[in-house]
Amino acid sequence: MDLRAFREHPWRLMIALNAAVALGVLLHKITLPPFVPYIHLLVDYHFGFIKRALIGATISLFAAKVPVWLVFALGGTAWLIALGLFVALFRRTFGFEDRQLPLFVFIAGSPFFFKNFMHTLGHFDIYGCALAIVLLLIPARSLLFVAAAAVASMILILIHQIHFLMYVPTIAVIVVLRHYLVHGIHRRNAIAGFAACASVGLLFLVVQFYGSMAVPEARFVDYLSGRMADPSQTRLLSFSYIWYQGLAKEIHDTWARMPSNLLGVPVYALLIWLHIPLWRYFAALIRALSDEWHRRVVIAAISAVSLGYLIMFAIVFDYSRWISNWAVCMFLILHAVKTLPGADVAPVAAEDRRNQVFGWIVTLIPRVGIVRPF
Template identity: 70%
Template structure:
């Protein structure tokens, strides 16, 4: 980096963010990949099963699953997400100096790439990756709706909680990029409704009929047979999640609620640190030329947020949920940018002292976490 570049704090922040990400990765590879590894072992050997698609695909290529494969596959997904997000940002906003603060508040956010690095191997990033793909590809025909439906089906098969985590964002992207542009016709509306119905049926099947039909001990023995190192039985401690009904998940969440709610002020603070970005999003919505577009965008943002609120009441991985909610807001912002605006929206003021301080703070925050903050 040239001496002139170092005089621009936002370019320095990008360099510091890269260093932080490397640090998070070096820390991550020292931790046992309990949940991510077992997801690579579970497949459809005993019939239709929830959370089994990734393991089934891995099984097509190898009978024995090494632990390092968790980091190889997850690392490839992370790099693909980074590359596609850079391409998306370049196309939507460009990398002029005036848009560098916005890029730092997104790409450098502890909610986004840094937290995906910390949760390496978890399934969240696949929803983000496929959503970015939908923001990049043309949306000129009904094929776009069908592709979005296919992506959503894959996400539900990877993990059924995607029906609340990223499928609503996929739906918002389809509405904003396709239906707002092409318009609603009987054919494309019917296709969208059919896709929603199919997804609903698939979710119910995964949630209520995708449980393991054999005793847990036998299931654990099968998973052990797929391990490259069968002696690592400690990595099978989470096999119970394929037997846990929804009622038990809700009960566990509410039992942990008092202690987990202690993290809410921290989440609120982290969200507030992104205030310049939220103001920019608000101004983009206000600047929309079509009142009907504006109302539907506000409803869409509220709907996606409501889905995350439901997740907060069901599953206790709060740090992951709040992080992915923020990522969904980032992605929807890109979709909003494609809509006709009545007036231009001023970029985030990179020269503002308070904005620069907030940029430095989010740059130095390495991640949010999985359950509790940090």
């Protein structure tokens, strides 16, 4: 397609530019030391059951030594898989006609979504997103769907217990919207849902309160050094303390940083506002639902997921990551809402100049960050 055609179809140009921006974020990311992502690949269950060890334990089944480049290889693979899954989901939910491209730009091209996942390459956030997308793609007709959601949630908690607030609530919303609202609540699936919630909740409590390392930190670090392909990179083990840090210490550190972190709130509010065409579409979609009970459940679900993130903001200080993942959860819930019975809603207007301006701004913002904005 020539340049003139791109000018006539600005939303296609935005998609192409988003791809270029994501590549630029990747080139910058690989120049940074992967402190937290790398140590997670080293930690396994050698000293018994501990938190944040599932990924490292899985890698230990195939490799005795872990090279640093594996952070980028594994993270890049997860990113590509999540992107492929999302494209398949978007195609099935909305299609890829020209009139749906603005919606794709505001979701997939959002600095909250794949561009920020590229910046946080190697972190565990994207696994929650990918598993939630899988649950949006697979059939939801039987109790196997409820069981699959429970297993996915438990896997995420074993990867990192913060998923209990970050993606598990969204997975629960997907189950409610895709299974319970469609098939109704009866004794059998009510029992299955209760058992799933109880199992996930129990695992979280075990991981959170009984998953600390039992051996001295010096011994733990020595073991991790033995798993490194390049033992000279000892600086990458500087985050070993997180396996000894309790919930009270995490809350204390978060509130100690609260004054500086709150300075970023206006920036997050502005970034959210820049997605206003998307939020208006989402609100119209909810209003168009044919069942008043469905509308109430969706609003309650969005409120519950948002409450989980507010709790997380009070516990862990990676605010830029949390606000980005909150937005991703809203994007995924939007897809689930679209499957409910309702009137057809006009897509984000492609010809609207204001929408185009918002689209260009969202496209040009490379990412949100990890702890502070940008």
